[in-house]
Amino acid sequence: MANPSLLSLSVCLLILFHGCLASRQQGQQQNECQIDQLDALEPDNRVEYEAGMVETWDPNHEQFRCAGVAVARHTIQPNGLRLPEYSNAPTLMYIVEGEGMTGTLIPGCPETYQAPQQGQQHGQSSRFQDKHQKIQRFRKGDIIALPAGVANWCYNEGNSPVVTVTLLDVSNSQNQLDMYPRKFNLAGNPEDEFQQQQQQQSRGRRQSQQKSCNNIFCGFDTKILAEVFQVEQSLVKQLQNEKDNRGAIVKVKGDLQVIRPPRRQSERGFESEEESEYERGRRGRDNGLEETICTMKLKENIHDPSRSDIYTPEVGRITSLNSLNLPILKWLQLSAERGVLQNNALMVPHWNFNAHSIVYGCKGNAQVQVVDNFGNTVFDGEVSEGQIFVVPQNFAVVKRARGQRFEWISFKTNDRAMISPLAGSTSVLRAMPEEVLANAFQISREDARKIKFNNEQPTLSSGQSSQQMRDDA
Amino acid sequence: MANPSLLSLSVCLLILFHGCLASRQQGQQQNECQIDQLDALEPDNRVEYEAGMVETWDPNHEQFRCAGVAVARHTIQPNGLRLPEYSNAPTLMYIVEGEGMTGTLIPGCPETYQAPQQGQQHGQSSRFQDKHQKIQRFRKGDIIALPAGVANWCYNEGNSPVVTVTLLDVSNSQNQLDMYPRKFNLAGNPEDEFQQQQQQQSRGRRQSQQKSCNNIFCGFDTKILAEVFQVEQSLVKQLQNEKDNRGAIVKVKGDLQVIRPPRRQSERGFESEEESEYERGRRGRDNGLEETICTMKLKENIHDPSRSDIYTPEVGRITSLNSLNLPILKWLQLSAERGVLQNNALMVPHWNFNAHSIVYGCKGNAQVQVVDNFGNTVFDGEVSEGQIFVVPQNFAVVKRARGQRFEWISFKTNDRAMISPLAGSTSVLRAMPEEVLANAFQISREDARKIKFNNEQPTLSSGQSSQQMRDDA
Amino acid sequence: MANPSLLSLSVCLLILFHGCLASRQQGQQQNECQIDQLDALEPDNRVEYEAGMVETWDPNHEQFRCAGVAVARHTIQPNGLRLPEYSNAPTLMYIVEGEGMTGTLIPGCPETYQAPQQGQQHGQSSRFQDKHQKIQRFRKGDIIALPAGVANWCYNEGNSPVVTVTLLDVSNSQNQLDMYPRKFNLAGNPEDEFQQQQQQQSRGRRQSQQKSCNNIFCGFDTKILAEVFQVEQSLVKQLQNEKDNRGAIVKVKGDLQVIRPPRRQSERGFESEEESEYERGRRGRDNGLEETICTMKLKENIHDPSRSDIYTPEVGRITSLNSLNLPILKWLQLSAERGVLQNNALMVPHWNFNAHSIVYGCKGNAQVQVVDNFGNTVFDGEVSEGQIFVVPQNFAVVKRARGQRFEWISFKTNDRAMISPLAGSTSVLRAMPEEVLANAFQISREDARKIKFNNEQPTLSSGQSSQQMRDDA
Incomplete structure (x- = not known):
């Protein structure tokens, strides 16, 4: 049953959150994007934890500084729990592999998942029935969006590792701190996974590595915490647990028991997950919380072929996730694109x-070329599974599958990122009069027509063209 | 009587001002917020004027650079007038003590406060009847909001000093200049109150201290000013008055006579000020200017106990001022919080x-702890009346009254600033399932329940808890 | 006939473009606007091309760094075509002289200018009928607005040179790259017109001057381009034409033939151009594309006296172009002002x-004074035709025609830029009570009245005032 005062609080929250809307990328340095050469990069730091590991790409690398982002890859073993944390940057998390559940902790939202109040029926105390905020299932291909400062935990409830790639948009206006990606831990004693790379630049600041307690409770006085939690100091010391060396991803003993709606009886696998979510949505409606941040959708699947925005059989498909199909992205000023080339x-x-x-390369290999404003090729190479490269704004890029299949996920630093193709049915050349093309390139009008109209496909292009074959021969 | 052409101008102004809406904090430097230690700071510069003084905090201090703000404290003696000036930064001014009146000069808005036009009735010339823009009373506990570039003056009409604390949000998007707080004086020859601190950083620029004339008229040619004002050059020289060494706060001879509505007959003190303002609001409606920037509310009281948003008797209260209860704050991207702990x-x-x-500490003392993303205590100390400290975004903070009472005003760099409590009925821990807490902290489910549910109070917590007392004993 | 799928695409585009709306100026450096002295500047770099030239002002000059903009002047000879290009910065282009046509290439918008499909009527192939996106005529006094990343070409179809002044707002939020103005060329091998000035600052990067091919196709593999265009590699090599040394502005052989609506029969010169455009607008309505970005107005004339916002015969006139009369400016966060003083x-x-x-001075000479926050005159001199000066935000400025006439165009870094006059009927002094003026300047109430009310004109002021004349005598 929804507490009416909490209800009005969450309606208010909706309005408050809308205030965050005017967000944006901020103040790049003077010559942050003078890039001569891009690279396909592997993670250059790895931290092992009890039930998984975190790999990070050096956020000080030219490419990431230009884009104003940091990237991390998490691997969570079965039964592993990534402890709750929040970041100074809004975050997009893509589920590369696996399935699990996640809780996003929004301050002021009511605890809408409650155990049945049997206690009251039987005259017992109902004090020890748990209740907590909404929990979401996630699976391969999901994007999970997190505003800056909002805490989150993840649990692998499948039989294989969960692998996620996380973009932290440190240059987003939601981050009013500096450009370093920061993790604020609510539990455990994790390392700063980005720290090693930052050491060089940090101005001789005392390192936290020597410290045995790294979570946010560690810095507070035990007595004060005992007062505000109204518990014994010994229990508070457990929050500040110095002896805990399990890191940021810990092993859960047994299964993680939480309160959550069952999957539908008829449900087979995850393909019908969306329907069950829709049902949950309707239940949400019943308790009057609809249209608040507390029930806002933070997750969407971008992998299902049926969601493709651009699709050519045997050639490939592209799916976009932007603020039109996942409104929270408007606040994050981020979007994503999932592509498959065959x-x-x-x-x-x-x-x-x-x-x-x-x-980020999800599967297979691709040949990629990136061209800058001087017409220079700043990247010409192969991108493999697990590698990252950055295409700066306005730079031109072409991707071609090497062999059977290349799959990728692109994070984009605009909630409605748009592309301008150089070829195909939506290309910039097709938009120009023949005579402009003819004069610009010193070609005949007939050749200009070929350039404009020969390729009628939008965005994707099959690897074999009769023209090109002939030409090669 | 409202001039119809001015009326349409001000309707237009409303729309124009709305254009300023997309404002935001801007480009912090690369490592501006690598803060090892925070301090409770006293002002470090003081400038004495004829009828008051201005104290400033060094805007180059690490804390203020991280937050992208500058702070000043003004003391205006009875009958003192702070001369009209404008700033490159949007400003929030909090009235710590005293009462007075203020005029905010919005270009293009009509002069709606007019002396009665007796001249016309009696056939005399009405040329010398004064008219000017709206004037507002202020009193202890008021927040006055000023957009960047909008000029303003203040007058102390009480019997005790007016003390104000002013936040200049130099990193706001409304400021397109650099991060230095700048004051543009429309009269007098005030010093640059922030200048001393800036000297170190300014690249050998010629100092303005030698100059005898500092206001904005000083830089223009006397003949040109005589032309545009259509007055004698001798009068213009009075605008550029080099001999004026009274500074930015001057003594008014006698009372300051202005045109303004009377307080209500029945009015006693300021407590019923709001009603009289409401009445003025309705009068405004009659002249058709409602809903324009010209009649927009720039001021709100945040001190009255009856306005509290969070209130626990004997414990304390918290009042918030944000863009929902003072809409101009949406343009300024700022908000404020007034707190009392007993x-x-x-x-x-x-x-x-x-x-x-x-x-800013308004009254009494407090014990304060601030914790960073490494779990380090970056501040652990006492904050007294008149001191300032900065809590950077995402850093955790606890405040506890030392003794009877601590009162503070917080300026926040978001028009809808939100907090996420670590304890109490709206806490982030309560939002998680018991089992997540139990596994995260390696505690029993029973202990997890205590952590979640023992403290049922929102945000405020009394100093004595039976649990904690027992524990201490 | 509009392709329905393209139609829905462009409706979608409208919504996508609206997402770009939250744009803004970004992170100036710490002391970018510590300006001791401003100058009226001539262009300091010139690049000659086959049919015209490009002159640029050094974007590293203190003035332009403070304003966060770069400026270029293009001269296009009759029959000259400025090749298609796009920039990392949103752009305002003012047509100083001449007339011509321009095409702005918006990705995904349909090719709505089509040759009649005679082929189908006569049973012939209609494959070789051209179609392309909308083309616009421009003439002296037009402002053309271009979002960042959108490509554009220009053609001089008159008998005299086209001269344009272009503002690139590199510090705009639409530019997520660094502060350098960048040009991405879709054809030809133009030089980087801003490059010479940037050399000093660029960190030893390889210069592109040695390269013989500078357009965006040059960086891609010939075979890949042949595939995606489905043309022969020899034709692709023509796109990457290394031997083309005509530069960015090329001579068109004969007239440039494009598809476009005729001017009206009764039309004489350009004065009635707007009506014919209105008609085109209505035709646009018929194909259902109205209210999309694809038909959005990108151009407005600011020179016609009939459009003046402020007008005093024999004295002068001022015309403003902002997001209220040209909505695209809301996305660009820019506006413009055209002034004439007689x-x-x-x-x-x-x-x-x-x-x-x-x-930018368009015609004649003016005496200009600019005053900073210390009351210092940072500029006091003459501005001539073809020179540029910057008035930083909040700095005060006065302009006076030297002799018969001074004409200028001002670009402003806010889509609803507003001014606050120091004199005249909308002045800040007039908004204050007489007594505040009297006390601030130590003058009598009578003198305060003169200051407030003597000049009743808004913003413009004739050169001869009886008062001033008397005074001079």
Whole structure:
């Protein structure tokens, strides 16, 4: 049963959150994007924990500084729990592999998942029935969006590792601190996974590595915490547990028991997950909380082929997630694109005209070329599974599958990132009069027509063209 | 009587001002917020004027650079007039003590306070009847909001000094200049109150201290000013008055005579001020200017106990001022919080998840602890009346009254700043399932329940808890 | 005939573009605006091309760094075509002289200008009929607004040179790259017109001057381009034409033939252009594309006297273009002001309270004074045709025509830039009570009245005032 005072609080929260809306990328340094050469990068730092590991890419690398982002990859073993934490940067998390559940802790929202109040029926005390905020299932292909400062935990409830790639948009206006990615831990004694890279730049600051207690409770006086929690100091010391060396990802003893709605009886696997979520949505409606931040959708699947925005059989597909299909992205000023290329197919050369694109290879290999404003090739190489490269705003890029299949996820630093293709049915050249093309390139009008109209496909292009074959021969 | 052309101008102004809406904090430097230690700071510069003084905190201090703000404290003696000036930064002014009147000069708004036009009735010339823009009374506990570039003057009409604390949000998007707080004087020859601190950093620029004339008219040619004002050059020289060494706060001879509505007959003191303002609001409606920037509310009281948002008798109260209860704050992207703690009570540990918090001690003393992302205590000390400390975004803070009473005002760098408590009925721990807590902290489910549910109070916590007492014993 | 799928695409585009709306100026450096002295500047770099030239002002000059902008002047000879290009910065282009046509290439918008499909009627192939996106005529006094990343070409179809002045707002939030103005060329091998100035600062990066191919196709593999365009590699090599040394502005052989609506039969010259455009607008309505970005107005004339916002015969006139009369400016966060002063008239001293102002002299000479926050005259000199000066936000400025006529165009870094005059009927002094003026300046109430009410004109002031004349005598 929804507490009416909490209800009005959460309606109020909706309005408050809308205030965060005017967010944006901020103050790049003077020459942050003078990039001569891009690279396909592997993570360069790894921290092992009890039930998983965190790998990070050096946020001081030229590419990431230009884009104003940091990236991490988490691997959570079965039964592993990533402890609750929050960050100074809004975050997009992509589930590369696995399935599990996650809780996003929004201050002031009511605890809407409650155990049945049997106690009252039987005249017993109902004091020890748990209640907590909404919990969400996640699975391969989900994007989970987290505003800056909002805490979150993750649990692997499957039989195989959960692998996630996380983008932290440190140059987002939601982050009023500096450009360093920061993790504030609510439990455990995790390392600062980005720290090693930051050491060089930090101005001789005392390192926290010597410290045995790293979570946010460690810095407070035990007596004060005992007072505010109204518990014994010995229990508070457990919150500040210095002896805990399990790190940020810990092993849960047995299964993690939480209160949550069952999957539907008829449900087989995750394909019908969305329907069950819709049902939950309707239940939410019943308790009057709809349209508040507390019930806002923070997750969407971008992997299902049926959601493709651009699709050519045997060639590939592209799915976009932006603030139109996941409204929270409007606050985060971020979006994402999931692509699949088959059989040596190409995504035509294009530029992102209002965003940087941070591309992570999910499967297979690709040949990629990136071109800057001087017409220089700043990247020409192969990108493999698990590598990242950055395509700065306005730079042009072409991707081509090497062999059977290349799959990728792109994070984009605009909630409505758009591309401008150089070829195909939506290309910039097609938009120009023939005569402009003819004069610009010193070609005949007939050749201009070929350039404009030969390729009628939008964005994707199969690897074999009769024209090109002939030409090669 | 409202001039119809001016009326339409001000309607237009409303729309124009709305354009300023997309404002925000801007480009912090790379490592501006690598803070090892915070301090409770006293002002470190003082300038004495004829009828008052201005004290400033060094804006280059690490804390203020991280928050991107500057702070000043003004003391205006009875009958003192702070000369009209404007700033490159949007400003929040809190009235710590005293009462007076203020005029905010919005270009293009009509002069709606007019002397009665007796001249016309009696056939005399009405040329010398004064008219000017709206004037507002202020009193202890008022917040006055000023957009960047809008000029303002203040007059102390009480019997005791007016003391104000002013936040200049130099990193706000409304400020397109650099991060230095700048004051543009429309009269007098005041010193640059922030200048001394800036000298070190300014790149050998010529100092203005040698100059005898500092206001904005000084830089213009006397003949040009005579032309545009259509007055004698001798009068213009009075605007550029080099000999004026009274500074920024001057003594008014006799009372300051202005046109303004009377307080209500029945009015006793300021407590019923709001009603009289409401009445004025209705009068405004009659001349058709409602809903324009010209009649927009720039002031709200945050001190009256009856306005408290959170209140526990004997423990304390907290009042928030944000863009929902003072809409101009949406343009300024700022908000404020006024708090009172009694009898050793605590405001529970919490983090600001979308704002920095700049805290000024108004009364009494407090014990304060601030914790960073490494779990380090970056501040653990006493804060007294008249001191300022900064709580950077996402850092956690706890405040506890030392003795009978601690009162503070917090300025926050977001128009809808929100906090996330670590304890109490709206805490982040309560939002998690018991089992997550139990596994995170390696505690029993029973202990997890205590952590979640023992403290049922929101945000404030009395200083004495039976649990804690027992524990101490 | 509009392709329905393209139609829905462009409706979608409208919504996508609205997402770009939260744009803004970004992170100036710490002391970017510590300006001791401003200058009226001539361009300091010139690049000659086949059919025109590009002159640029050094974007590293203190003035331009403070304002966060770069400026270029293009001269296009008759029959000259400025090749298609796009920039990392949103752009305002003012047509100083001449007339021509321009195409703005918006990705995803349909090709709505089509040759009649005679082929189908006569059973022939219609494959070789051209179609392309909308083309716009421009003439002297037009402002053309271009979002960042959107490509554009220009053609001089008149008998005299086209001269344009272009503002690139590199510190705009639409630019997520660094502060350098960048040009991405879709054809030809133009030089980087801003490059010479940037050399000093660029960290030893390889220069592109040695390169013979500078457009965006040059960086891609010929085979890949042949595939995506489905043309022969020899034709692709023509896109990457290394031998093309005509530069960014090329001579068109014969007239440039494009598809576009005729001017009206009755039309004489350009004065009735707007009506014909209105008609085109209605035709646009018929194909259902109205209210999309694809038909959004990107151009407005600011030169026609009939559009003046402030007008005093024999004295002068001022016309403003902001997001209220050209909505695209809301996305660009820019506006413009066109002014004419006659017979030694003055624009009264004023400050821009929410924008920098970048002023280009279009005709004649003016005496200009600019005053900073210390009351220092940072500029006191003559500005001639073809020179630029910057008035930083909040700095006060006065302009006076030297002789018969001074004309200027100001670009402003806010889509609703506002000024606050120091004199005249809308002045800040007039908004204050007489007694405040009297006490502030130590003058009598009678003198305060003169200051407030003697000049009843808004913003403009004739050069001869009886008062001043008397005084001079």
